[in-house]
Amino acid sequence: MRPRQRFARDAAAALAVSVMLSLPAAAQPEPASGDALIVSSIGDASRLLPILATDSASGDIVGLLFNGLLKYNERLEIVGDLAESWTVSPDGLTITFVLRPNVRWHDGEPVTAEDVRFTYEKLIDPTVLTPYSSSYQLIDSVEVLDPLTVRVRYREPFAPALESWMMGIIPKHLLEQEDLNTTSFLRRPIGMGPYRFRRWKTGELIELIANPDYFEHRPFIDRYLYRVIPDQATSFLELLTGRVDLAGLSPLQYRRQTDTPYIRQSYRKFRYPSFGFTYVGYNLQDARFADRRVRQAFNLAIDKQALIDGVLFGLGAAATGPYPQESWAYDPSIQPPPPDREAARALLAEAGWSDHDGDGVLDRDGRPFQFTLITNQGNEVRRQVAELVQQQLAALGVDVRIRIIEWSSFVHEFIDKRRFEAVLLGWSLSRDPDLYDLFHSSKIREGEYNFVGYASPEVDRLLEDGRRVFDQKERQRIYRKVHQHLAEDAPYTFLFVPEALPILHARFRNVAATPIGITYNLIDWHVPPAEQRYRRLTPR
């Protein structure tokens, strides 16, 4: 309550001053600038260059230093970022971007179409250690038409291309002569984004400072400090002493440990669905799981809400398919089936599974229905979910064993080599609904991601079509069908979409949880002068 009262007082004072000075009383005064935002991160960044950034810490920092041509707005629509406008040719083969004029690199040089072409060249350069090249393989040419116009030709239409142009653009004039894998630029990047790089103390802190020439406007928060705090318990204790402003909470922390007078007064908690889902995937080469009725029966028998309530303290949504409800590809007509053990039992009986010998475990041809559910070590939520799934399937008469395996062996020895019966995992996905890599029948080589071995001619065709069409209405129709097929075929049992749970100090204003998160409008956050904590750095 206190911050709000203070805000009201400040507003009244500001109003009084402006009346006294008989200035034109602006209805919306410019928010005060100043103060610092201290963010807690589990890991440190590694390479501060958009095309090389693979870990989330590098991604966080790079996202504030560099802009792409396009971006998602808070309603998950694609809008221009560096691009003032863009057009897709009717055949979908050419995309032309017109850049905003007067965007400058932090060193004062203008951002031009040459930089865009340079970024593309480095993305497909086989000597550059970028993992992102595949999204650019279909490009035939990138032409600079004039300093602010760039035309990209594709060999075939590729709708996810728009998302791929959200990749941060990198400066040609600074990197042309450099070896991108080792250049000192990776430690002292120069971008064109809302914040400028200031310093990086490895394993400890990265500091950014507001870019006064940012093309939208100067961010109101002066400094952005990214503190590396590898232990979640420590991060929470730092929050309690006020030396961290923004951190992610676990469901337990969100529900229980933050329910104290101090936190309620000094912090604000937010929640929004993450773009991803947790699932049980079945090895479809296994004869038992190749039978769709078995998978459907499991989908009916597993009480997803019980998992959400039990493990996530209610902070998640039951999944019916691969998309969260916020995605335009999500088909709202598909409802999560109410858990129905009888219907599940009937389906299994139809598939030949029933308890012939009366030992409480279903059997067929004299063999009990028993399988091992594997998941990776180090993820407490998954371990608990596995136990609940085990318990719920036991009630159905299926004997589930759980095995928890260290991540690298899990991936290399079990997933890649398809040595598993069922697997409990999660995907976190991009906002584009393209699921080609996960469910297309061609993506089944060792190391590719259709490791359950799903093969459906209709879904294959839909996934191919969805990549070729740019029109969102049309794509929506296609991906909703994909959603329907996946819900019906149940190659995975889609369990839930967990929520992201950030906590932020209450002195920051103009903050809201949206489907894209809370920091999308960081440059508009501000702190009233009376509540500012950290003084402005003296200019160097």
Add this chain to the structure above:
Amino acid sequence: MTGYLLRRLAGLVPVLLGITLISFSVMKLAPGEPTDASLQFNPKASLEARERMEKLLGLDQPLHRQYLRWLGRVARMDFDRSFRDGRLVTEHVLERLPVTVTINVAALFLVFGIAVPLGVFAAVRPGGAFDRLTTVLVFIGYSAPGFWLALLAIAWFGVTLHWFPVSGLHSIDAETMGLLRRGLDVAWHLILPVGVMTFVGLAGLSRYARSGMMEVLRQDYIRTARAKGLPERRVLFRHGLGNALLPIITILGLSLPDLIAGSVVMETVFSIPGMGRLFYDAVMARDQNVVMALVTIGALLTLLGNLLADLAYAYADPRIRVGSAR
């Protein structure tokens, strides 16, 4: 003596080679590649991109060739670059070394300064009140998990009392401070981690000191010293302590590699970017150049520490003079 020294030094080479060979093989036998951490299960990173990266990093080469190439570089004191961020491994090590060495030297001094007197005094009257009290205390430090003690210390001294910062090495605005204040700022940040590490380290050493002293006090020469009427203080400190401290020399020598090996647990809980976290993160990321560099340095220091301890022992204890006998 010089001949002995040279022979011992030459003997280190094959041992060191063996250690690196075994470490390299074990690391390669463990599933996973340095490219995993960032690329596994990232749908945007295609199989082709991953294969290309492995090739660029030389990971597609046969193992013996990878090892020989590594060995060739190390012979020229070049530990190559980290796979994770492309920086030189030596740069990483030099960046992390000062804080780890500072913490460990401080903790080592405190542990020796406190544990030896504790053990010695406990040994004078074994089973007495002082002995029992210190035994209970040091064993609490020994048995309680370090991370838990650290979190308790943070919660009490950092959050409740606000005496010390919760974690990290510097205050946010440390860079605007003068040199002296910045040093004090770091010291202030290090009090809790050093304190907890000292507490945890007390048990082992104080037990050594105690048993060493008890052993000595049973010896004939102590009885002789007492019998000839020396004051008790002189018996204890002149005849007892010197001899009781002999095993401590070995421990001190063995502590040499510990000086650069940070504690993963303490560094994680206190958010200190030291050698422990460097090693742990490198192992987790299969960043083999960093792992191998640290293993090699650690092995070298262990071997040198052993050698030093042997030499110091020979110097301090006339009964085990080496090489001069024949």
